[in-house]
Amino acid sequence: MSKIKSLEDLMKIKEETLKNVKMRESGKRGKIIVAMGTCGIAAGAKETLNAIVEALNEFNIDDITVVQSGCMGLCEVEPTVKVEIDGEIPVTYGHVTPENAKRIVKQHIVAGNPVGDLIVKQGEE
Amino acid sequence: MIDLKEIKEIVQETKKEALEEQDILIYTLHKILDKIENNYIPDEVAKIVSEELKIPLSKVYEVLTFYTMFSTKPRGKYIIRVCTSLPCHVVNGREIIQAIKEELKIDFGQTTNDGLFTLEESSCLGLCGVSPVIMINQDYFGDLTPEKVKEILRKIKGGEKI
Amino acid sequence: MPLTTNTILICAGGACISSGEESVKEALERKIKEYNLQDAIKIVETGCMGACSVGPLMVIYPEGVYYQKLTPKAAEKIVEEHLLKGRIVEDYLYKGDKGKIVPQPQKEIPFFSRQVKIATRNLGIIDPLNIEEYIAKDGYFALYKVLIEMSPEEVINIIKESGLRGRGGAGFPTGLKWEFARKSPGNEKYMICNADEGDPGAFMDRSILEGDPHTIIEAMTIAGYAIGASKGYVYVRAEYPIAIERLTEALKQAHEYGFLGENIFDSGFSFDIEIRIGAGAFVCGEETALINSIEGKRGQPRVKPPYPAQKGLWGKPTNINNVETLACVPPIIINGPQWFRQWGTEKSPGTKVFALAGKIKNTGLVEVPMGITLRELIYEIGGGSPTGKKIKAVQTGGPSGGVIPEEYFDTPVDFESLTQLGAIIGSGGMIVLDEDDCMVDVAKFFLEFTVEESCGKCTPCREGTKKMYEILEKITQGEGTEEDIVLLENLGNVIKDSSLCGLGQTAPNPVLSTLRYYKDEYLAHVRDKKCPAKKCRDLISYVIDSTKCVGCTACARVCPVSCISGEVKKPHEIDQDACIKCGSCFEVCRFGAISKVTPALD
Numbered sequence: 017m018s019k020i021k022s023l024e025d026l027m028k029i030k031e032e033t034l035k036n037v038k039m040r041e042s043g044k045r046g047k048i049i050v051a052m053g054t055c056g057i058a059a060g061a062k063e064t065l066n067a068i069v070e071a072l073n074e075f076n077i078d079d080i081t082v083v084q085s086g087c088m089g090l091c092e093v094e095p096t097v098k099v100e101i102d103g104e105i106p107v108t109y110g111h112v113t114p115e116n117a118k119r120i121v122k123q124h125i126v127a128g129n130p131v132g133d134l135i136v137k138q139g140e141e
Numbered sequence: 142m143i144d145l146k147e148i149k150e151i152v153q154e155t156k157k158e159a160l161e162e163q164d165i166l167i168y169t170l171h172k173i174l175d176k177i178e179n180n181y182i183p184d185e186v187a188k189i190v191s192e193e194l195k196i197p198l199s200k201v202y203e204v205l206t207f208y209t210m211f212s213t214k215p216r217g218k219y220i221i222r223v224c225t226s227l228p229c230h231v232v233n234g235r236e237i238i239q240a241i242k243e244e245l246k247i248d249f250g251q252t253t254n255d256g257l258f259t260l261e262e263s264s265c266l267g268l269c270g271v272s273p274v275i276m277i278n279q280d281y282f283g284d285l286t287p288e289k290v291k292e293i294l295r296k297i298k299g300g301e302k303i
Numbered sequence: 304m305p306l307t308t309n310t311i312l313i314c315a316g317g318a319c320i321s322s323g324e325e326s327v328k329e330a331l332e333r334k335i336k337e338y339n340l341q342d343a344i345k346i347v348e349t350g351c352m353g354a355c356s357v358g359p360l361m362v363i364y365p366e367g368v369y370y371q372k373l374t375p376k377a378a379e380k381i382v383e384e385h386l387l388k389g390r391i392v393e394d395y396l397y398k399g400d401k402g403k404i405v406p407q408p409q410k411e412i413p414f415f416s417r418q419v420k421i422a423t424r425n426l427g428i429i430d431p432l433n434i435e436e437y438i439a440k441d442g443y444f445a446l447y448k449v450l451i452e453m454s455p456e457e458v459i460n461i462i463k464e465s466g467l468r469g470r471g472g473a474g475f476p477t478g479l480k481w482e483f484a485r486k487s488p489g490n491e492k493y494m495i496c497n498a499d500e501g502d503p504g505a506f507m508d509r510s511i512l513e514g515d516p517h518t519i520i521e522a523m524t525i526a527g528y529a530i531g532a533s534k535g536y537v538y539v540r541a542e543y544p545i546a547i548e549r550l551t552e553a554l555k556q557a558h559e560y561g562f563l564g565e566n567i568f569d570s571g572f573s574f575d576i577e578i579r580i581g582a583g584a585f586v587c588g589e590e591t592a593l594i595n596s597i598e599g600k601r602g603q604p605r606v607k608p609p610y611p612a613q614k615g616l617w618g619k620p621t622n623i624n625n626v627e628t629l630a631c632v633p634p635i636i637i638n639g640p641q642w643f644r645q646w647g648t649e650k651s652p653g654t655k656v657f658a659l660a661g662k663i664k665n666t667g668l669v670e671v672p673m674g675i676t677l678r679e680l681i682y683e684i685g686g687g688s689p690t691g692k693k694i695k696a697v698q699t700g701g702p703s704g705g706v707i708p709e710e711y712f713d714t715p716v717d718f719e720s721l722t723q724l725g726a727i728i729g730s731g732g733m734i735v736l737d738e739d740d741c742m743v744d745v746a747k748f749f750l751e752f753t754v755e756e757s758c759g760k761c762t763p764c765r766e767g768t769k770k771m772y773e774i775l776e777k778i779t780q781g782e783g784t785e786e787d788i789v790l791l792e793n794l795g796n797v798i799k800d801s802s803l804c805g806l807g808q809t810a811p812n813p814v815l816s817t818l819r820y821y822k823d824e825y826l827a828h829v830r831d832k833k834c835p836a837k838k839c840r841d842l843i844s845y846v847i848d849s850t851k852c853v854g855c856t857a858c859a860r861v862c863p864v865s866c867i868s869g870e871v872k873k874p875h876e877i878d879q880d881a882c883i884k885c886g887s888c889f890e891v892c893r894f895g896a897i898s899k900v901t902p903a904l905d
Binding site (some may be wrong): 227 | 317318320321322354355356358370500501502503504505506508509541542543544579580582583584585596597598599601602658660661662667668698701732734736740745748749752755756758786839887
């Protein structure tokens with residue numbers, strides 16, 4: 017660690033750390049829920065989860081929480097991901113491979129358009 | 142057996158650490174205490190400290206007898222410090238003291254025959270949220286009941302790590 | 304890179320550690336590893352979250368769900384249910400009043416929502432051993448502002464304008480203290496942080512040192528710059544090993560990042576801090592005694608004047624501030640004095656941390672605006688009595704303070720109001736007493752403490768407190784007279800006026816204040832040989848109500864002196880001559896047949 021000598025150095029550490037700290041605080045625009053039941057994990061949900069987090073980082077999005085949940089009961093279309101944006105109807109996607117995860121982030125989270133061909137359900141149960 | 146050479150080394154080590162010359166007495170005594178099995182500072186060790194730090198032996202003795210954490214007499218391997226402050230007192234601290242005395246058959250200031258425990262009174266340990274509280278060497282134990290404290294003591298007697 | 308989806312903040316304050324935090328953390332880690340979730344879930348050990356009575360505690364983010372009273376087994380269940388399957392485990396959720404489950408208490412429960420956190424702003428939120436998390440919460444920004452943009456005089460002015468007063472007991476204005484040290488002639492000066500927290504029932508300093516050590520380092524460096532010191536000491540009592548450990552680590556980090564050492568921020572200012580550890584002497588919390596102790600001597604107070612600001616450590620000008628006071632400094636520098644003044648009263652601005660203990664439901668640490676009433680503090684935030692018994696009084700300020708009866712609970716909590724009532728804020732310990740607590744016993748208890756801790760240097764304190772203790776003992780044994788009460792009062796006033804240091808000058812307070820409000824209890828002890836609270840052993844007897852006793856023999860079995868006799872299924876009887884009044888039978892009776900009576904039976 018080189019010694020900190022300027023306000024810029026301080027700001028840099030602050031922002032970097034805040035990015036990480038923010039992840040655990042509430043007060044966000046919405047969340048992406050990844051079903052991480054045994055079935056989901058077996059179908060590759062862990063890779064999906066990684067891909068989502070990477071994509072969010074890539075687009076510099078820090079107001080979306082990534083949450084794990086248990087099985088959503090849609091085991092046949094695992095891995096499943098639910099996107100909940102405040103004030104909008106929740107959307108559940110199926111067969112979310114890492115590539116599809118990136119599309120969801122790009123189209124739905126960034127541009128605000130749900131990814132039609134991956135939707136398995138809209139709204140709550 | 143206390144290795145006097147080692148004591149000498151500790152003193153020389155702490156001399157290098159501190160920036161001021163005179164203020165290291167208490168600090169050094171703490172360091173030495175960590176190394177001595179029976180939790181006390183014997184005469185021969187006090188002499189070494191006095192010589193090495195060039196502080197009169199009387200001054201070393203003065204400090205050793207003023208602070209409750211130091212002792213010039215051998216104490217147990219485990220020092221039990223029982224908080225006897227009001228917050229612990231009002232939530233049945235008295236029963237905890239009774240339980241310890243019963244279990245170990247010693248009073249405050251005494252050491253068990255096997256040299257394992259010394260029982261001491263302590264001022265507030267600052268853990269009033271989970272009172273009654275005791276401290277055994279460096280570990281805290283809170284929310285105690287007579288049963289709990291006896292169990293802890295039995296575990297230590299049985300050689301269990303706590 | 305960061306894949307973290309859940310962060311677990313687990314309280315690693317001393318209280319939670321003593322109730323098993325480490326084994327809970329180990330269970331969490333083991334289970335998380337079992338499910339291969341270690342990359343996705345981060346565990347952070349934080350400082351004290353304040354709700355010590357329900358520890359060990361943890362919060363799971365992003366949801367912000369509080370779990371309480373954890374065990375290793377509970378931790379395993381939470382990993383499997385909450386983290387893996389997203390289902391909240393209700394059994395261990397934080398419960399508010401009336402046992403109602405509250406998943407997000409920081410927004411809904413008065414214990415959390417009524418608090419304003421300044422000194423304890425980072426407790427339970429950041430990882431105390433991670434300097435970058437401190438920086439993320441604006442840490443060391445105040446230091447930068449001070450060293451680069453401000454003159455020492457400007458710094459002192461901001462602190463003066465904020466009205467910040469010492470949180471260690473006396474309430475002396477901090478800015479003035481700094482100014483005295485600044486103006487005192489001399490090239491070499493010292494900055495000391497008094498972390499020898501000794502008042503029974505107060506533990507905010509320990510919590511701050513454990514939970515946010517960097518704030519003390521930053522504030523001390525700021526104070527060092529303001530007064531013109533290049534060397535600082537933190538004097539920590541040896542009873543706080545965890546605080547010492549974390550502070551040591553934080554000092555190392557601050558050095559690595561260049562916040563301590565030579566030429567900080569290229570400002571030309573250099574500062575260093577060392578830790579000095581106490582060795583178990585209450586009087587060392589008195590500032591001149593503390594200085595003697597740092598110098599390696601017996602911790603006996605010196606005659607004042609000269610004050611430490613003129614002649615302190617090694618005879619050089621020295622400034623001493625308490626931990627909580629220092630923790631307020633960085634936010635005041637960043638936000639300005641008016642920001643701080645938006646809370647509290649004109650003469651006591653800002654917030655104060657209180658440690659709630661004794662007969663109160665929510666024991667723990669709370670930080671509230673000054674001027675809040677005792678009633679709000681004890682009932683709304685503290686949750687009132689845990690047993691439903693009537694709360695009788697609150698003892699504030701430890702052995703230097705006094706009791707405040709329930710009738711005065713609408714008094715605002717500030718330095719002046721409590722002093723008027725004969726109590727003090729002191730370091731912020733609040734011990735709640737209920738109808739089972741005898742005021743003479745409480746006074747005796749504190750006197751016993753003072754007798755033990757008096758350093759012996761001056762006669763009024765050494766001999767006087769001992770005499771007072773003897774009189775109190777006589778009274779609680781039922782052998783006191785009304786003259787004794789008069790003598791007690793006179794003696795108290797003499798000791799108050801003639802002792803050398805704060806310890807002796809305030810030692811009679813617990814007696815004088817209980818005499819002020821509860822003289823009838825003293826009189827009951829001496830006139831009628833009665834202890835109204837049924838606490839003083841010599842004035843009570845245990846009796847069995849033969850109409851309620853079913854003859855279960857539980858009491859007879861537990862009696863250590865076998866003084867209870869009776870046949871199975873027939874009412875039992877206590878032999879009063881043999882009874883040692885240990886209370887074991889009273890505790891064990893499930894039929895409410897055993898009661899205490901006062902005065903004692905012959």
